Amino acid sequence: MATSISNAYEDTNIHPNNTIPLDFGSVLQLPESHVWTDDDDSGIGRRTCLARQPGAVAASPPVIDLRAPDAMWLVGDACRRWGVFQVTNHGVPHDLVEDVEEHARRLFKLPNDQKLKALRAPNGVTGYGVPRFSPFFPKLMWHEGFTIAGSAMEHAKLLWPHHYEEFCDAMDKYKQKMKSLAYNILLVMLKALGVDEEDREKLSSSFLCQSDGALQLNSYPCCPNPSQAIGLAPHTDSLLITILHQNDTNGLQIMQEGVGWVPIRPTPGALVVNIGNLMHILSNGAFHNMYHRVVPNETSHRFTIGYFYGPPADSVLAPLPKLPGPPRFRAVTVKEYIGLKNKHLEKGLSFIQL
Numbered sequence: 001m002a003t004s005i006s007n008a009y010e011d012t013n014i015h016p017n018n019t020i021p022l023d024f025g026s027v028l029q030l031p032e033s034h035v036w037t038d039d040d041d042s043g044i045g046r047r048t049c050l051a052r053q054p055g056a057v058a059a060s061p062p063v064i065d066l067r068a069p070d071a072m073w074l075v076g077d078a079c080r081r082w083g084v085f086q087v088t089n090h091g092v093p094h095d096l097v098e099d100v101e102e103h104a105r106r107l108f109k110l111p112n113d114q115k116l117k118a119l120r121a122p123n124g125v126t127g128y129g130v131p132r133f134s135p136f137f138p139k140l141m142w143h144e145g146f147t148i149a150g151s152a153m154e155h156a157k158l159l160w161p162h163h164y165e166e167f168c169d170a171m172d173k174y175k176q177k178m179k180s181l182a183y184n185i186l187l188v189m190l191k192a193l194g195v196d197e198e199d200r201e202k203l204s205s206s207f208l209c210q211s212d213g214a215l216q217l218n219s220y221p222c223c224p225n226p227s228q229a230i231g232l233a234p235h236t237d238s239l240l241i242t243i244l245h246q247n248d249t250n251g252l253q254i255m256q257e258g259v260g261w262v263p264i265r266p267t268p269g270a271l272v273v274n275i276g277n278l279m280h281i282l283s284n285g286a287f288h289n290m291y292h293r294v295v296p297n298e299t300s301h302r303f304t305i306g307y308f309y310g311p312p313a314d315s316v317l318a319p320l321p322k323l324p325g326p327p328r329f330r331a332v333t334v335k336e337y338i339g340l341k342n343k344h345l346e347k348g349l350s351f352i353q354l
């Protein structure tokens with residue numbers, strides 16, 4: 001039977017995740033379990049920012065109209081320079097995005113004991129819980145999430161026994177829209193890498209047409225002491241690309257070497273697109289492997305919806321042929337790579353470097 005992207009994540013947890021999210025509504029101050037200090041690898045101490053000339057406008061990743069005539073060039077430049085950009089004119093209906101965000105708010109507003117009924121299994125993918133990579137860190141993140149790999153129905157029934165359909169329908173509709181948008185963005189990226197039509201056809205039939213994605217609903221509640229907390233610890237995403245809707249609350253930051261943490265401010269109607277490890281490998285390192293984190297805030301609840309797009313677990317990935325320079329990575333199956341990432345986190349990539 002054909003594999004899917006979620007097969008790459010099942011049973012690859014080296015560190016089973018038995019932690020449950022804090023009941024955020026019940027705490028008035030930051031619990032010790034959630035206090036991060038400079039050496040907790042949260043990047044909290046890494047506030048290095050070059051002194052900018054007064055009045056200099058800080059550079060930030062571009063907002064690209066996907067229907068603009070020079071979209072392909074802009075996407076390629078952003079992938080090389082930043083590894084992230086925002087897109088408008090993406091074709092995902094605004095009311096669908098709003099509807100999915102409203103369902104996420106409804107889910108996270110449920111009482112803590114109700115949410116825990118849909119807890120993700122320690123070696124599972126779908127369900128409610130702390131970030132999957134939490135076991136790598138000594139402290140807990142100011143975050144609760146709900147992952148949907150495949151159907152959400154089983155877990156949604158636990159949350160809303162009598163009316164789970166509307167949640168599942170909205171998520172399915174959104175996933176379908178994300179899948180076609182991600183496919184189109186991947187084709188633009190391949191063109192930007194100089195891959196000719198014949199090779200694009202081959203890649204499309206070999207793994208792109210079978211690629212799909214998982215949804216991650218993220219909630220970062222208001223935090224009593226945000227300077228000592230972290231919403232999501234610094235990381236890179238593992239798959240090809242991530243497409244992220246963020247509500248109107250800031251929090252996402254990317255690490256720009258030599259500058260420090262650069263905010264990606266929400267642009268109404270835009271979606272954030274970032275390069276994952278598999279796209280970094282496919283581009284032979286040309287597209288930047290974007291390191292990012294989320295910082296919480298005191299007064300506004302941040303919600304985001306991430307769509308993680310990748311090929312089936314048994315797909316073999318390697319740097320595309322005909323790219324300039326010698327290959328920098330060996331061939332790897334998606335399942336093997338995810339296994340390396342789940343065991344070694346960011347060091348996983350070094351195991352396939354040539």
Ligand SMILES: C=C1C[C@]23C[C@H]1CC[C@H]2[C@@]12CCC[C@@](C)(C(=O)O1)[C@H]2[C@@H]3C(=O)O
Pocket residue numbers: 009131132133134147214215216235236237238239308341
């Ligand atoms: C399909 C995916 C992609 C996941 C796992 C699963 C669902 C949630 C994604 C994240 C989201 C938070 C960072 C990360 C590193 C994490 O721990 O969970 C991501 C991970 C990956 O990019 O590998």
Ligand SMILES: O=C(O)CCC(=O)C(=O)O
Pocket residue numbers: 216218232237244246251252292293294304306
């Ligand atoms: O919520 C955000 O702003 C970013 C989420 C993220 O990086 C992730 O889910 O991988």
Ligand SMILES: [Fe+2]
Pocket residue numbers: 235236237242292
């Ligand atoms: Fe991420």
